[in-house]
Amino acid sequence: MGGPEPAGVEMGQPPGPPSAPAPVGTTAESGLIPGLLARIPWPRWALVAIAVAAAILTASCLLCIVCCCCRRARRRKPRDEEAVGLGSVRGATTTHLVQPEVDDVESGPGGAQQWGRLQLSLEYDFGSQEIRVGLKQAVDLRARGPGGTADPYARISLSTQAGHTHETKVHRGTLCPMFDETCCFRVPLAELPRTTLWVQVLDFKRLSGHEPLGELHLPLGTVDLQHLLELWCQLGPPGTAEAEQTGELCFSLQYVPGSGRLTVVVLEARGLSLELAEPYVKVQLMLNRRKWKTRRTSARKGTAAPYFNEAFTFLVPFSQIQSVDLVLAIWARGSRLRAEPVGKVALGTRASGQPLQHWADVLAHPRRAIAQWHRLRPTQEVDQALGLQLRRRLPLPGS
Structure with a gap:
């Protein structure tokens, strides 16, 4: 009746069934990761979401690093290896069929387009022997300053009347000014064939010398003044010598x-x-x-x-x-x-x-x-x- 109780059984607790032995080769309960997961008081779905977000962030960082390395490699590549010269291409293409660069056009001979164009009208009154010069507009002027723009105005005169000039208003900050101004010069009919119309376009500078942008020399003997003329003229390069002036x-x-x-x-x-x-x-x-x-x-x-x-x-x-x-x-x-x-x-x-x-x-x-x-x-x-x-x-x- 009063025999000894079996070992491992506490007082007041009934003896439980014997525990089954753990399967061989499994670490479900004794591994490191399951032990850590068991200590975190979060549900399992939250842990899975954190793991997926960390994986996406890591993949994005790796992708950015790869893109930066590719860009640096492209920049370091010499331009000589990327450019294809005309001499290395073996075919029917020749250099004169290729459109030249802008610098080549400006530096080449006959490049009058770089100075712009001028639209004007001419009308000669045979009764009063006066010629009306209407200055309409100028387009595609070339800025000589570093700002890429100009304040142009025009100066009109005749070769036989160097002291009589007409100056237009200044148009601020443009390379295509609209002048729309008219001036008159009295020229006898006998002097008309040897008279040259001179139009000079200048960049206005208040406290320094005005920079010339282009010039037009039009011999009146080469145009037909029987009727009203409206024509576009190419501006030539600005000259160094100006008309006769007194200071x-x-x-x-x-x-x-x-x-x-x-x-x-x-x-x-x-x-x-x-x-x-x-x-x-x-x-x-x-x-x-x-x-x-x-x-x-x-x-x-x-x-x-x-x-x-x-x-x-x-x-x-x-x-x-x-x-x-x-x-x-x-x-x-x-x-x-x-x-x-x-x-x-x-x-x-x-x-x-x-x-x-x-x-x-x-x-x-x-x-x-x-x-x-x-x-x-x-x-x-x-x-x-x-x-x-x-x-x-x-x-x-x-x-």
Whole structure:
């Protein structure tokens, strides 16, 4: 009755059935991975999802690495091995049948297309013996600056009237400007066969020399002027020599509408003749085509590029600014030993070309000083445009 209990059985617990022996060769319960999985308190489907995401991320990283290596290998490959020369191809293809590069066209002879084209109209009035030159537009101009664009304008003149020129407005930031301007020149019928129309397209630079973009030389004796002509012409390369001119003048303008102060600062001149002595600048203000106020700078001796840097202030009410003409003229003593005007620049609402553009910029930006170089024009041309009458001077004794 009171015999000993079997070993391995605790007090108060009934003896269980004997455990079956584990199969030989299985590690389902004793392996490392099952032990780790058994310790993670996550469901089995979450573990499978994490494993699939890790596999996809690993495969994506490996694919990116392979693509980067392929790209680097292509870049390191020399271009000489990729390019195919015409000499290595054995066949009927020859080099003159292949379209040349752009650089080859520009550097080759006869490459007039690189300078652009110009559309203009010509009409000759046999009654008044005047020729009307209509400048329509220019296309495919070549920018000479680093920006890839230009501020073009055109200058029109005749070979028989070098002092009479017409300048168009400046068109900002374009290589295909639309000019749509017309100018007239009086040419006798007898001089028409030996007259050449000269059109020069330039890139506007406010404080430096204007860069030429192309030129057109059209002999009027080679065209039929019996009717109105409209034609496209190729621009040629810009020349180094310009038409006959008397120099250039640089000055700045500033206008304050509130106080009506118009400030003119005469800076410097260049390109004057060495034969001129003691040049100076006369600043003249005209109101309603009548002389109103006049100032002048001091004279400079022994130089063809005098530096003045003198300022003059005029009181012009805002109600009269549209009726004012500003005329700057360089005077100097020449061979006649008396001071004579070398050339003039007229600004105002009746001006044209660069002077009109400068005047418009000053009025559009009040209280701001704007400086610019201007080409001097012949005195008679400016006086005729402003309607001034020439004064008759008595000849000096011995002249």
